Ligand SMILES: *[C@@H]1O[C@H](CO)[C@@H](O)[C@H](O)[C@H]1NC(C)=O
Ligand SMILES: *[C@@H]1O[C@H](CO)[C@@H](O)[C@H](O)[C@H]1NC(C)=O
């Protein structure tokens with residue numbers, strides 16, 4: 001019992017340290033086909049630069065190369081136009097608002113877009129259907145974990 005408690009505390013503590021050390025990992029892929037089976041990537045400026053290049057291709061008002069950050073977020077983006085479908089997942093600089101940039105007029109005639117930016121490890125999977133029971137269980141588990149993280153991280 002004691003041992004179990006110690007182990008849980010250590011695990012949670014380790015999780016805290018990892019999270020706050022900001023070694024964020026995100027799903028990464030660059031095409032609709034790739035994104036069916038995305039790889040995982042540890043964020044760094046190289047990855048964030050790639051996302052900047054991707055965003056620049058499709059959107060306007062994306063910040064320039066003098067706008068960077070030491071911390072990162074995960075991004076997933078899907079843009080469907082009358083002639084093309086673009087899917088992308090990756091890391092971005094945390095000061096980006098990746099989903100807020102307007103679609104390049106070249107593509108904007110008929111388009112649908114789904115985009116999300118988030119800051120937890122591999123938080124950018126495909127949007128998937130939600131079983132309500134699963135959602136409830138996940139919420140409960142998440143609440144317990146968050147509470148315990150909170151207790152152990154904030155002394
Ligand atoms: C990413 O872009 C910045 C400029 O915004 C540059 O200074 C940096 O070297 C680039 N990083 C990599 C790994 O290419
Ligand atoms: C970044 O570059 C843009 C033009 O590329 C410039 O207008 C802006 O002042 C620069 N910002 C900084 C912080 O240097």
Ligand SMILES: *[C@@H]1O[C@H](CO)[C@@H](O)[C@H](O)[C@H]1NC(C)=O
Nearest residue numbers: 126127128129130131132135
């Ligand atoms: C998940 O369920 C909620 C409410 O039941 C619904 O509004 C939402 O669209 C669902 N999300 C997906 C991805 O199916």
